[in-house]
Amino acid sequence: MRNLIFFLSVLYSFNVCAELTMESPRVRAMPPSVSNTAAFFTLHNSGQKDITLTSVSTPAATRSEFHQHSMSDKGVMSMSHVEKVQIKAGESFEFKSGGHHVMIMGLMKPLRAGGNIELTLHDDLKTQYHFEVPVMSIMAAQKMEKNEHTHH
16 A cells, blocks of 8 residues: 555656657758758647746757747748747647747758757756657658648
């Protein structure tokens, strides 16, 4: 009985903490002459506290940032840097083509489809969330994105 109580208390405390998981991650492989790319994925916050992401980093590039595409009232699409991204407790947040995404700039070397990069998300409490993100050809990434949108 004591073991059961201990297990349940550990399980409860584990669930109270904010927990971030990543689904459908991908970063686009680009031609060797292109030094920038983008990463897309969905984050799930299964904890009971909101998570505010303040930055992103990868050893694959000199700089990475949260960005967002938006449409002006005149129908012009633009991209801008986003300072913070909040994932509410129990909710998900999608980084997708044409919306929020991670811009990866100054690639150290060309990314090859079939490889992986490390991506670290940083929150306002100095917590780091480490993920391995697969590199996909542009065609494979677009096919994956198309399939995700038709299934939701």
